[in-house]
Amino acid sequence: MAMRFTTAAPQYQVLPDYLKETGYKNPVDETKTAFQVAFNTSLNSYAWFASHPVQLDHFNTYMALRRKPDTTWLSVYSVEKEAANWPADKALYVNIGGSIGHQCAQFKEKYPHLQGRVILQDLPHSVANALPTPGVENIAHDMFEPQPIVGAKFYYLRAVLHNQSPPNVRRVLDNIKAVMAPESILLIDELVLPESGVSYIASSIDMTMLSAFASTERTEAQWRKTFEEAGLELTRTYTYYPTGYESVMDVRLPRAKSTNAEI
Ligand SMILES: C[S@@+](CC[C@H](N)C(=O)[O-])C[C@H]1O[C@@H](n2cnc3c(N)ncnc32)[C@H](O)[C@@H]1O
Known part of the structure; x- marks a missing residue:
């Protein structure tokens, strides 16, 4: 409030x-x-x-x-299946624009046994206030600069791209795509709007994006096009909070198809 x-x-x-x-x-x-x-x-x-x-x-x-712990992407996505046998010395989860690290903490809490680095990235003024979660590396990084973490399993962004104008979204996607390995998965957690009949709450969020960021909320077709233009492929959309259209999109380099099953 x-x-x-x-x-x-x-x-x-x-x-x-x-x-x-x-x-x-x-x-x-x-x-x-x-x-x-x-x-x-x-x-x-x-x-x-x-x-x-x-x-x-x-x-x-x-x-x-914003979301209760039980209404996050972690309730619908098969993290363990995708991350099976991931090596300890490689990055497992890079949360770009992750604010003060509340989602890194949730990830670590749910999957303490998974191997690999868990990394929060955000602007310096957010990272300065980041939670000191054991096992989470808090790193100041501007997503418009080249991504320093190469070949991570998951690059995850929630409510980050909807704050950016279309040219800036493309710059962010280009920086991530440049460091993705064939087995990397880009997870974009955003509203995925229906083609018509959008709720007044989602409409008001869309107006906030317009008034603060010169940006917009998007339908799945608009997201798919955005990814395609950056040379990426939307392989599957998992909606975890249907009332609010909150969904995580599994995005990959072309030809690295999803094997994830909805749970
Ligand atoms: C709407 S908030 C989402 C925060 C978090 N992902 C969540 O869902 O709770 C957008 C985040 O993007 C971060 N951000 C904005 N511009 C950025 C940039 N150039 N590089 C890195 N992070 C940025 C902001 O600091 C903010 O934490």
Whole structure:
């Protein structure tokens, strides 16, 4: 709730005027959205958070509490099957844009026996507040820079790409694809919208993406096209919270097909 009052509500207040002044066109530049008008800044949202620790704290708390532990991707995806016999010296799970590491902690808690490095990556101001979870490496990394962890089993991003404009999404995907091995799996955990009849809650999230990030929520066809344009293949979508359309998409290098079965 604090996040909504401090960060989301001011954007909504200015959105009608912003849209009127910009001719009711979708914004395409993440530094020229309703967010910049609301907070009188030229910075994009995440750069702005770096110098606004109170709002950052509210945001990180919101992300950590957004889903109960039993309604995450871990309830539908066969992690153990995919990660069988994974070597201890290689990266098992790289959580890119993982905030303060709440999902790394959940992963480690559910699969303490799985071998391989578990790594949180986020911007320095988030990693500075990261949970000290035993067995999790907290690394400051900008996803627009080349990915330093090569050949991991899982590269996982939840609610990261929907905060980015289409050209930026492509930059992130290119950086990950460049280090994927044939056995790597890119897991994109996002809303996967139906083609029509979207709920008002998902619609409001879509409006927040528009007003803060010049971005959008997407249907499965839109996600598939996004991956294809980056030379990647959506092999399967697992929906774990149907009411909210929350789903994890299994994305691979072409020809490395999924053997994962829904559980
Ligand atoms: C909506 S939050 C999602 C956080 C987390 N994945 C979750 O689902 O709880 C988006 C995250 O992306 C991170 N982020 C934004 N830009 C980034 C960048 N250039 N490099 C790395 N992380 C970034 C933010 O700091 C934030 O933690």
